[in-house]
Each structure stands twice: as structure tokens, then as C-alpha cells.
Amino acid sequence: MTSVLSRYEALVASGELRADDEQARAALRLNELQHDLETSRDRGLFSRFRSRKAQPVRGVYIWGDVGRGKSMLMDLFHDSLKIQEKRRIHFHAFMLEVHSRLREERKKESGDPIPPVASAIAQGLRCLAFDEMVVNNSADAMIMSRLFRALIVDEGITIITTSNRAPSQLYKDGLNREHFLPFIALIEKELDIFTLNGPVDYRLDRLRGIDSWHTPLGEEATAQVREAFYRLTDYPPEDAHHVPSAELQVAGRKIFVPKSLKGVAVFSFKRLCRQPLGAADYLAIAQAYHTIIVVGVPQLGPDDRNEAARFVTLIDALYENKVKLFITAQTTPEKLYQAGDSSFEFERTVSRLQEMQSADYMAKGHGEA
Known part of the structure; x- marks a missing residue:
């Protein structure tokens, strides 16, 4: 055929x-x-x-x-x-x-x-x-x-x-x-x-039974987000090392996307939040992909205030553009950053992370107001 x-x-x-x-x-x-x-x-x-x-x-x-x-x-x-x-x-x-x-x-x-x-x-x-x-x-x-x-x-x-x-x-x-x-x-x-605008949301149907937040870090959490990637892209999990990469251009600079396929991108926390990226970079990512998978999110402490600030900016960009988010993390959202500069302000990010796991949020279209 x-x-x-x-x-x-x-x-x-x-x-x-x-x-x-x-x-x-x-x-x-x-x-x-x-x-x-x-x-x-x-x-x-x-x-x-x-x-x-x-x-x-x-x-x-x-x-x-x-x-x-x-x-x-x-x-x-x-x-x-x-x-x-x-x-x-x-x-x-x-x-x-x-x-x-x-x-x-x-x-x-x-x-x-x-x-x-x-x-x-x-x-x-x-x-x-x-x-x-x-x-x-x-x-x-x-x-x-x-x-x-x-x-x-x-x-x-x-x-x-x-x-x-x-x-x-x-x-x-x-x-x-x-x-x-x-x-x-x-x-x-x-x-x-x-x-x-038929009655079946195939994307949600495909993701049925898979949570969006996976903790603690380890093989089981990795397997879960790998399965989510497969269900969204049809790319076989056993061939994960050969998923194509991509580059985004932002104001004359390039952002490397380690895994990029069918509107789904995979990043490590280290690549997104331990490098000097800013709001324009996160906005470009949020506009380019309907689903983001972030792996290896650690529990943050007082010495991680820059990383925490970048993570807040990242989540704001993803949330405002209704990007689906799958995460492997060391702990739950409310325990990610409890002690450090701006930990109080981080509570808004926790609230958004919790909302982003809901069925109502997952059903929204990418970029939907």
C-alpha cells in the first residue's frame, strides 16, 4: 500500500x-x-x-x-x-x-x-x-x-x-x-x-496510564518517559540512541536539542538550567515543541539559586504555551526547592507543575490561550 x-x-x-x-x-x-x-x-x-x-x-x-x-x-x-x-x-x-x-x-x-x-x-x-x-x-x-x-x-x-x-x-x-x-x-x-475535531483525542489516548512526573531518578523513571516518547512519536524505545537531534536559532545563537522528533524534545536538566539560558531561549523551545521531556531534575538547595531561577523561567514559558511536560526528578515538585533564595516565589512554580499534570491541562492545544 x-x-x-x-x-x-x-x-x-x-x-x-x-x-x-x-x-x-x-x-x-x-x-x-x-x-x-x-x-x-x-x-x-x-x-x-x-x-x-x-x-x-x-x-x-x-x-x-x-x-x-x-x-x-x-x-x-x-x-x-x-x-x-x-x-x-x-x-x-x-x-x-x-x-x-x-x-x-x-x-x-x-x-x-x-x-x-x-x-x-x-x-x-x-x-x-x-x-x-x-x-x-x-x-x-x-x-x-x-x-x-x-x-x-x-x-x-x-x-x-x-x-x-x-x-x-x-x-x-x-x-x-x-x-x-x-x-x-x-x-x-x-x-x-x-x-x-473528532471525538477521540489520540494523544491523550496514547498516554493513558503514563504519569507526567516520575520520581525518584533511576531506571524505572527513565523507562516511563522513554515509553511516553515512543507513544508520541512511534520511535522504538530500543533505538533511543538514534533519535534525531536538532538546533534552534535564537537571536543569532543556536540551542542544541539532543532528541527532537514530531514536535517532541528531550533535554537534560543540566543542559536547560545549568547553562546560561534565558527567557528568550525557553520561549523558543516552548513555541517549537508541543511536548518537552526533561530528565535528571535534582533536588535543589541554597547553592542552586541560579538553576532554580532558570527552572522557574522555563516552566513559565512552557506553561504559558501549554506545552506538555514529562519529568524525571529526584523528588516531588513541592520538595524540589525548599531552602534557598526565592524559595517562597518557587511555590508558584510548584502550583504550575501540579496543574500541568492534570487532565484538563494535558487536553489543551499547544499555544492555546
């Missing part, structure tokens, strides 16, 4: 997925998209005849609550698509790349940087797939309409994306949102929009 639809139907038939009309309609449209991309003329033909503009295959925007199968359908589509000129990337990572390219282009002082950046991104590409489109800042909002118009209309790139929000709700109440409205109009005009 090599088509999106056949693979989706097999999952339903096996009982791994439950019948869902919205999912089925989206799978059918993705199947058509796969066929169109595989049978359409090679984009390279258009690059040799500049007088002819590439006509993109119409893309797809899939949105809905967390755990409704958006990433699953994206997996099926991208894995099934038999063309070389395809790319899949988390939306936040893509926008960091765009801003980096724009900075380099502006140094040339050769005019509007967006067309050459769009052209560079489109080089050798026909289909660009995004996980979790979300807009949280005015810098992204200000350029997205022009950038995506250049990619879709000028460069002929087919866009497929998932999001927790309807197009009309992107960057809601954001600063200078009127400048972002043309992007919404572009999405609604150029992409087919599908809603997935």
Missing part, C-alpha cells in the same frame, strides 16, 4: 484508528494531492522556461484540537509521497530559518529581501509541509503574507500545513493584526481547509 488513503483505511480496519468522517475526508483530499504531485510535470521544466510560471498543485490546511490525527495524516502523506522535491519542517523552525535568511539578504542592500529568500527556499522544491502553524509574534506576522504569496503564487510551491487554529484565528488579538489579514485571505484562497 503506497497511497495515503489505502494506508489510512488499513489503520481504521485494524482498529488502530476509529472511524472518523472528518479524518476520512481529509485523507481523501491528501490522496488526491499525492496523485496530483506525483503525476504533474516536473517543476524543473518551468525553471528552464522563465516565461512560463509554475502552476502549483493546490495545497491543504488541516486544523483542529490537539490529538485529533493531524500529524498522523501528515505522516501518512509525507511518507507516501513519491517525489524527491519535498520538505517537511516544524513551522517555528521554518520561520527561524526565514528570519536568518532575511538578515543575510538585507546585508546585501540589494532591495526587497523577500523575493530572493522565497526563491532560495523554493530551489529544488515542489511541496513544503509544515507541522503546527502558529503565529506568536509581530515579526512573523509582518512578513508572512508576502513570503507565502511569493512561495505559492510566484514560485509555484504546494503548501500543506497543520495547525491547532482555524486560519481566521491565527495571530488573534496580535499587535498590528491588520497587517496579517492578507495572509489569512491568501490561505483561504489558495489552500483547501479541513477541520479535524
Whole structure:
């Protein structure tokens, strides 16, 4: 079975997925998209005849609550698509790349940087797939309409994306949102929009029976978060040493992510809180990943005030962006930091950590207000 639809139907038939009309309609449209991309003329033909503009295959925007199968359908589509000129990337990572390219282009002082950046991104590409489109800042909002118009209309790139929000709700109440409205109009005009809000939250279903806080440190706690990672990413626990890594760009610096897959990242406490990271770094992590696993959290004492302060800032960023958090720790949240500077203020973090373990919190979508 090599088509999106056949693979989706097999999952339903096996009982791994439950019948869902919205999912089925989206799978059918993705199947058509796969066929169109595989049978359409090679984009390279258009690059040799500049007088002819590439006509993109119409893309797809899939949105809905967390755990409704958006990433699953994206997996099926991208894995099934038999063309070389395809790319899949988390939306936040893509926008960091765009801003980096724009900075380099502006140094040339050769005019509007967006067309050459769009052209560079489109080089050798026909289909660009995004996980979790979300807009949280005015810098992204200000350029997205022009950038995506250049990619879709000028460069002929087919866009497929998932999001927790309807197009009309992107960057809601954001600063200078009127400048972002043309992007919404572009999405609604150029992409087919599908809603997935079925009754089954597969992510919570997969995590059933696994707690989010594991103590004390040891093999049993590690095995539990490894199992959570597997259930969220389908990556086999026995191959944990080969999980891909990633890098996040933050203000010209790079944050190394030791394990990064399908919106899930794994960090050690040492890497996150014993290094000089700050609010901007933690915000970038919170925006890039819907789930964070932190291993090796020690019990903190008076000499760990800097680490405790960073941990507070980290949890604030994750909490505000509704990131799912799994932790292996030496002790329970209320005993993490009982004696030291700002231990009183740490009580708010304890409260947040306890809330983040609740079913209500776990059911919230990433970035949900």
C-alpha cells in the first residue's frame, strides 16, 4: 500500500484508528494531492522556461484540537509521497530559518529581501509541509503574507500545513493584526481547509496510564518517559540512541536539542538550567515543541539559586504555551526547592507543575490561550 488513503483505511480496519468522517475526508483530499504531485510535470521544466510560471498543485490546511490525527495524516502523506522535491519542517523552525535568511539578504542592500529568500527556499522544491502553524509574534506576522504569496503564487510551491487554529484565528488579538489579514485571505484562497475535531483525542489516548512526573531518578523513571516518547512519536524505545537531534536559532545563537522528533524534545536538566539560558531561549523551545521531556531534575538547595531561577523561567514559558511536560526528578515538585533564595516565589512554580499534570491541562492545544 503506497497511497495515503489505502494506508489510512488499513489503520481504521485494524482498529488502530476509529472511524472518523472528518479524518476520512481529509485523507481523501491528501490522496488526491499525492496523485496530483506525483503525476504533474516536473517543476524543473518551468525553471528552464522563465516565461512560463509554475502552476502549483493546490495545497491543504488541516486544523483542529490537539490529538485529533493531524500529524498522523501528515505522516501518512509525507511518507507516501513519491517525489524527491519535498520538505517537511516544524513551522517555528521554518520561520527561524526565514528570519536568518532575511538578515543575510538585507546585508546585501540589494532591495526587497523577500523575493530572493522565497526563491532560495523554493530551489529544488515542489511541496513544503509544515507541522503546527502558529503565529506568536509581530515579526512573523509582518512578513508572512508576502513570503507565502511569493512561495505559492510566484514560485509555484504546494503548501500543506497543520495547525491547532482555524486560519481566521491565527495571530488573534496580535499587535498590528491588520497587517496579517492578507495572509489569512491568501490561505483561504489558495489552500483547501479541513477541520479535524473528532471525538477521540489520540494523544491523550496514547498516554493513558503514563504519569507526567516520575520520581525518584533511576531506571524505572527513565523507562516511563522513554515509553511516553515512543507513544508520541512511534520511535522504538530500543533505538533511543538514534533519535534525531536538532538546533534552534535564537537571536543569532543556536540551542542544541539532543532528541527532537514530531514536535517532541528531550533535554537534560543540566543542559536547560545549568547553562546560561534565558527567557528568550525557553520561549523558543516552548513555541517549537508541543511536548518537552526533561530528565535528571535534582533536588535543589541554597547553592542552586541560579538553576532554580532558570527552572522557574522555563516552566513559565512552557506553561504559558501549554506545552506538555514529562519529568524525571529526584523528588516531588513541592520538595524540589525548599531552602534557598526565592524559595517562597518557587511555590508558584510548584502550583504550575501540579496543574500541568492534570487532565484538563494535558487536553489543551499547544499555544492555546
